Structures are given as structure tokens and as C-alpha cells.
Amino acid sequence: MPLEYIADGADPRLADYRNLTDTALRRVSEPRDGLYIAESVKVIRRAIDAGHIPRSVLTQRRWIGQVEEALGDRDTAIYVVPDEVAEQVTGYAVHRGALASMHRPALPTVAEVLEGARLILVLEDLIEHTNVGAAFRAAAGLGADAVLVSPRCADPLYRRSVKVSMGTVFQVPWARIGDWTSAVADLHAAGFEVAALALSDDAVPLREYAADRPDRVALVMGTEGDGLSRDALDAADAVVTIPMRAGVDSLNVASAAAVALWALAD
Numbered sequence: 001m002p003l004e005y006i007a008d009g010a011d012p013r014l015a016d017y018r019n020l021t022d023t024a025l026r027r028v029s030e031p032r033d034g035l036y037i038a039e040s041v042k043v044i045r046r047a048i049d050a051g052h053i054p055r056s057v058l059t060q061r062r063w064i065g066q067v068e069e070a071l072g073d074r075d076t077a078i079y080v081v082p083d084e085v086a087e088q089v090t091g092y093a094v095h096r097g098a099l100a101s102m103h104r105p106a107l108p109t110v111a112e113v114l115e116g117a118r119l120i121l122v123l124e125d126l127i128e129h130t131n132v133g134a135a136f137r138a139a140a141g142l143g144a145d146a147v148l149v150s151p152r153c154a155d156p157l158y159r160r161s162v163k164v165s166m167g168t169v170f171q172v173p174w175a176r177i178g179d180w181t182s183a184v185a186d187l188h189a190a191g192f193e194v195a196a197l198a199l200s201d202d203a204v205p206l207r208e209y210a211a212d213r214p215d216r217v218a219l220v221m222g223t224e225g226d227g228l229s230r231d232a233l234d235a236a237d238a239v240v241t242i243p244m245r246a247g248v249d250s251l252n253v254a255s256a257a258a259v260a261l262w263a264l265a266d
Contacts, residue, residue, distance in 0.1 A: 016101035040096035046167030059098035117145035133164030134254035140168035143265035196236035203241035
């Protein structure tokens, strides 16, 4: 595979990696160009193992061997840059080995990810990429079969989401839903009960719900701060809550997802 040594941060070959700290730019450019960024050799390897195709890799000299091992016999350009150039291009210190520009895979349909699933996580309008990544990591580690994300939910393939998930966004099937009416129709048609995790006077405690859980459950989590929308709550078959102590009303959304998935997993 070709090694290309680059000493100029303005080199056009590095365009995929430029200004990674500009979140607004990434939200526009990644979907448009069909790319996402995988950070660290471990995450790059997991992406490749999941069938994703790298377009190029940016790395420093000391990581070349690990990058070549991760890429195998693929004819992928490896851009080798000094530390100061990597920081100049990306806007931060690249210290996790490498960055890879990856082609985005085609997303499966909702029906495809629901097929054969018994426990899924639904994320409504989460705005923090770190929470999305942590929720995917919980889904992978605690037995969720798939994740559905709302149209306004932060991108699971955004660099921060991928990094926090430790690459588990590549191993958990996921899809984007449309409006709640169509999403709930799809879930009910597949035999799922929709369980909204929320604060409510009539909510069922999680331990009680888990003790007699339906065969197929779609656990719905809401955005940071405001929680689930009125539409999501109205569409739910059950409202479930995690009882709290010491005057704390709730957990962070990713933490709550982990607790609920643990309780509901077989």
C-alpha cells in the first residue's frame, strides 16, 4: 500500500481531515460526501472488520506498522505527517494512532434491523455525540439487537460518537426512523411493545417492568434535558422509570439506557 509523506498542512490530499473541530461543517460535509472519520487504530480495525471501506488514513510515522496491519492488503493511501501537521490540519492533538476517512455504508431499513430482534434501543433527538456513542456502546455490551435513531438525533458515525462507542457503532445494526406514527406502526407490526423511559407519576418502575417484560421491547430514550417528546410519550405502550434516591431525579441518558438494557436483557 502506498505511503505518502506530507509536510504541508494545506496539502489538498488532507482535505477529508481538515477542521474536524468545526461541528457545523462536519454535519454538512460528511453526509454530502458520504464519509465519516474513524479515530484510532482499534476503531479503524473494527470498521474494516464490519465491512466498511477506508478511503485514506492520516497517521504519524510511529504508527505506520499498526496502520498497515489494520489495513491488510488493501490499496489504501496512508498519509504520514509530523505531529504538528496533524494538529494543524485537524485542530487538535492526534494522539490515538491514526485517523481514517471511511466511506459511509448504506443504512439498512427499519424493517431489516427489526427482523429477528427482541430488544432494541430507540434514541429520540439526542444532540450530544458523546451520548449517542455511549448509548451504542451500552447497546452492544448489554444485549440490544439494534438501535433506531430519530431524524434529528446526532449522527452515530460522527467522529466523537464513533470514538466514545469504541467502534461498537459498527457492530450494532441501526437505522433512522421517520415520524413517530410510521415508526410505531413498524414496531407494532414487528411485534414490539414500545416502552418509553421517562419521569411520570404513573410510570412503572423498571424492576417491575423487567420482571414481566414482553417478548419484544423497543426502549425509547429522549433528548438531554427535556427528555421524550409528547408525541413519543403518547405513542408508547408503557412508560417506565428508574427509581432514584437522594433527591436526584434522573440519570444521564446514556447511563439510563445502560441500566435499562441491563435490566431488560435476557
